[in-house]
Amino acid sequence: MTDSSAPIWIDPIDSQFPEKPGREAVTNSFLSHQVTWDETTRFTPKMYPVGRLRYYYKWPGHGGRLWSRLRYWPTRRRVLNIHGDYNLKTMRREKTIVDKRPIWWALALAALFTMPLFVPEGFRNTVMSAASVFAIYAAINLCWMLIVGTAGIFSLATYAVVGAAAYGATYLAIMLGLPWWVLPFAGTLIGLVFGVMIALPAMRLDGFYYALLTLGVVELCRVFVVQSRQLGSATGGLYGAPSYLPDGLSQSNRLLFSYYASVLLMIFALFIYRFIDGKRLGRLLRMAQEKKEGFAQACGVDFIRARIMVFLASSAALGFIGGFYAIHFGGASPNLFSFDTLLLSLAMLVIGGIGRAEGAVLGTLIVVFIDRVLIDLGPLRYVLIGTIMLSVALFLRGGLFGIKDQFRTWRDKKKSERRATRAEKGGEMLPEEATEMEDKDQVYFRRFDKMQRDFLKRLVSDAVIAEHQSRPLGQHSEALERLLIYFRRQGQIDKYAILVLEEFKAYRIVALSGHRGTAPRVVEDRNYETPDQAYHALFLRRVQDLLET
Amino acid sequence: MNWGFIITNAITLACIYGTLAIGISVTWSSLGLINMAYGFIFALSGYGAWLASVYIAPNPAVVMVAGILTGAAGGLIVCLLAFIPIHDKPNFQLRALIATLAISLVGNQILLWWFGPRAKSLPRLFGNWNADIFGIVVTSDKLGASLSAIVLLTMILLWMRSSRRGLEIRAMMMNPHAASIVGIGVRRTGIYVMALTGSLAGLASVLLAQTYYVAPFSGITPMIKGLSIALVGGLGSIPGAIIGAIMLGVNEALTSSLLGGQYVLITQFLLIIIVLLIRPRGISGILDKAREA
Incomplete structure (x- = not known):
């Protein structure tokens, strides 16, 4: 027996009759039932190295040095709010500046104070008066x-x-x-x-x-x-x-x-x-x-x-x-x-973001720059300011300085959407159905059943069907045996059965009702002449039902 | 003291400002949008009417229809830019206010850039004659403006009372949430409302063209007057807007003939502040809280 594309199965029962050659049938190559489990439980979504997982290195901090802090004399107020923590991934001690705004303010004010040094000579009057x-x-x-x-x-x-x-x-x-x-x-x-x-x-x-x-x-x-x-x-x-x-x-x-x-x-x-x-x-x-x-x-x-x-x-x-x-x-x-001054200054407030000092300053900077420095644009500069204002009002919730929060909210929304689609995939039952279900075993049984059916679908092949046709009862190859065990194990409701109309002459496929006193229903209008034909037709029906689910 | 003159002036002003105030009031109560671009729509429809009078015919009907249609188009622009994209977003009212202000800024500057700062004048719509009513001499302009404002406003109010669309708009005014539950499309109704109120601005613009002329920034003062009338009357109430319009029209006519034109705004705002201090929701505003959602 070779491990070729179509392996041969030999009926093991025939080993009891060594004088005869064993019955052989073409069957599937072996497929481990583990594959569906592996495929279903594999983590498939594409992940990018962004998000809140802090696996990267931040800022080293010795525990002792953390406590020597710069304070505004004579208060105990700190200049920078520095938080010491352990990195969850690396378990290394590190420091984080919780609020970086004092640094940005210091940089911005330093830039404002040194700005006159860097103004080109040609624009000096315009830029300085605008400033x-x-x-x-x-x-x-x-x-x-x-x-x-x-x-x-x-x-x-x-x-x-x-x-x-x-x-x-x-x-x-x-x-x-x-x-x-x-x-x-x-x-x-x-x-x-x-x-x-x-x-x-x-x-x-x-x-x-x-x-x-x-x-x-x-x-x-x-x-x-x-x-x-x-x-x-x-x-x-x-x-x-x-x-x-x-x-x-x-x-x-x-x-x-x-x-x-x-x-x-x-x-x-x-x-x-x-x-x-x-x-x-x-x-x-x-x-x-x-x-x-x-x-x-x-x-x-x-x-x-x-x-x-x-x-x-x-x-x-x-x-x-x-x-x-x-x-x-x-x-x-x-x-x-004038109404225009009011409009422009409202634009300053709105562009930066209402409720923040930095918003007011940055918005003023942008609007005054467009209004006073880009004078060559004429009335179009108001159109530019108005367009910025309109797009900020339409797209941003808290102005330019609210972009970070808005982006994080959006990203969290997207994340939870993805999580929802992932959670749905493994189980047969949808999450809302699962919460309604009183018997939680059913949830796991249905999940297992789906995986089993996914596996069994792969076992169905022409070789298996031909093997069943050649001998519906008796010993079978592993693939066919798995299919038949699954089919036999199903519940009585709507289970296919064979009705003997006349022995050795006429057989018919019916579906059991599953309830005492209720007659089985007729599935198809066709009689089979031998039991084997009927068995095979019934098998084909079950295979078809399996493939359809 | 010419009382007849004062009364006719008051009625004319009340009619025109009432048109504006009803537009603002209906927009606010049905959509929750304070349309600060109303002045822009006003100026835009003035230009539409002027273009029609120059390129089509200086016929009163043509000019008026052109003004009203341009106003409706302006209302649609505002609706598509400032209402439809954000009407279900958080903090809608403030953002819509800012968006309409931005539209007003951009639109007025584009008008200035395209048409230049010089004011255009429309042809006299109602001819040049005087009528004598009960011994009071009324110029054709005032009579025509009041009559056409009253007729068109009555038509619109009747339409709002009797038609299917009007029913939808009134349902939105009463309770927008419930209206959307019973299957009234918020966006669709928004489009009707904005087209309607835009056409009201267009009408007022054509009627006021003899006073304010057609200029890029001509809409701001009428808009502020319309807003204050809507405020005094109670935002969202049409009878209130009419009462407020009559009150402020009488005040304007009285002040300008008794004290002088420069004191009009002062007395007007004193009146508004007094009314609002007594009734914080306006004359007929009975709502306990401002319109929510």
């Missing part, structure tokens, strides 16, 4: 972010506060002859008063009602300023505020000086943001998120008071910035109140 405008607008947007993000008051009247403070401070400076350093403080007072005035409706109104109302306030300010003769309707703005620049500076030094002053203003706004958003008021308001106000109130958080406090504090800061605006530009223009 001052960027720093001032970033300061305004940081305060606005406090109102919109932290306090959750959707106020559009930010520029109205800034403009009112700038106009008021300039007017006072012209009337009373105030020195330049008084103007920001005068602006603070005006901003506070203005803030109280527009905060009053905020206690009654919420959400979009307030947004639309403040939109109206901005329009009202614009029309008032454009038409009032005292506020310079004729000259297109009120000018004549004293400048903070020392006398006798050259043109480029003036630009440099005003740039650094504006950057200092931005850092001041960053501090205000940090000390309102990150301290008590911010924590209180983080608890009273949108649609969870009731819960916060029940816990004893007076969120309306906290909101108004944040609103007033940022209004005062906006007033300060307004005063600075006046001494920076030498006055105020009605442009501060």
Whole structure:
């Protein structure tokens, strides 16, 4: 017997009659029943080396050195939040910087401070004045972010506060002859008063009602300023505020000086943001998120008071910035109140992501760069800004700085989808069916049965069928025997049987009902003349049923 | 003091602003979208009407139909860009507000780039004659504007009361979630609503063309007025919008003749703030909470 493509099976019973040659039949080559198990349980999805499995090497950290930390004197607050841990894969000690934002901020501020060194000479005027405008607008947007993000008051009247403070401070400076350093403080007072005035409706109104109302306030300010003769309707703005620049500076030094002053203003706004958003008021308001106000109130958080406090504090800061605006530009223009300014600064907020200081600064950087540096594009630059804003609103949930979170959420969704498809594959029962099933043995039995049938399907071949046809009863080759054992083991319901119509003359295939007293049903309208023919026809039927499942 | 003049002015303004306010109000209540691109649709339909008057015929009917159709097309653009892609996404209302603002920014700048900053004027739609009603002399312009606004608004409101589509829109206004459960397509209804409100903006644009002319940024002031009227009346209520329109129209006419034109906005916003402080949801806004989802 050779291990050829079609091996020969010899009936072992015939060894008891050595005088005769044994009965031989062509059969399948051996197939281990293990193959289906191996195939079913193999892990087939293609895996990429990404995800949360930390098998890579991060940052070495000795346990002892972990505790020598840089702290802000005299507090115990750490400069960097460093977390020591063991790598789950390598079991090596390593360190992770939990929050890398201080590093990015330090790098960004260093870049801002050294930026004038790297500006090409040809664009110096444009870029430096744009950079001052960027720093001032970033300061305004940081305060606005406090109102919109932290306090959750959707106020559009930010520029109205800034403009009112700038106009008021300039007017006072012209009337009373105030020195330049008084103007920001005068602006603070005006901003506070203005803030109280527009905060009053905020206690009654919420959400979009307030947004639309403040939109109206901005329009009202614009029309008032454009038409009032005292506020310079004729000259297109009120000018004549004293400048903070020392006398006798050259043109480029003036630009440099005003740039650094504006950057200092931005850092001041960053501090205000940090000390309102990150301290008590911010924590209180983080608890009273949108649609969870009731819960916060029940816990004893007076969120309306906290909101108004944040609103007033940022209004005062906006007033300060307004005063600075006046001494920076030498006055105020009605442009501060225009719908376009409002739109552009909303674009700044939205592009970076609402509720983050870095979002306000980056959004301002992008928009001011497009608006002030790419002047050659003409009106198309607004189209560009609008397109960016539209695509951010359509595709991103939290602006540019929300991309990371959004990507992680998306990746987790995809992962769980994949996991769901994988889980379904092994079992016959779908997951929801399996949870409904009371007898959990059934779940495993059906899974086993499916694997067994998958294996048996591969055993069906012409050789096996021919072997069965030659002798339906008696000893069989291994493949055929496995098939027959499986067929015989099935339950009584709808099991095929042979009905003897007339012995040695007529046989017929029927299907048992499986219930006592219910007659079997006739399967086909055909009689077989010998029992062997009937056995074989029945076998073929079962094979066909097996292949169909 | 010419009371007849004040009253006719008030009625005309009320009609036109009411048209805008109803458009904004219906959009908000049925789709949950504050359409800040309404001013852009207004300006766009003004240009559509102007193009029709130049290239087709300066016939009032042609101009008006062109304005209304352009407005509907503008509404469809806003719907396809700002409503359909994100209406089922988280934080929809704020994102839709920002998206419509962005559309307004882009659209207005494209209008400026394409047509230039010079204002265009439409032909006088209703001729140049005066009518004498109960001793009050009314110019053809005012009479025609009020009459056509009233007629078209009545037609639209009747359509919303009696037709299948109107029923769908009203169901969405009452409860969008339940409406979608009973098989009213949110996106399909969104398209109807935006086309309808866009055509209302187009109508108002054609009617207001004698006051504001056709310019890239002409839509912003009417939009803010329409928004404030919708706000005073209570967002989502058509009777409220009509009451608010009449109130603000009377206020505008009274202020401009008693105090002077520059005080219109000041008195108007004082009025709005007073109304909103008394009734935070507007005159006929009875809802306890703002529309959710």
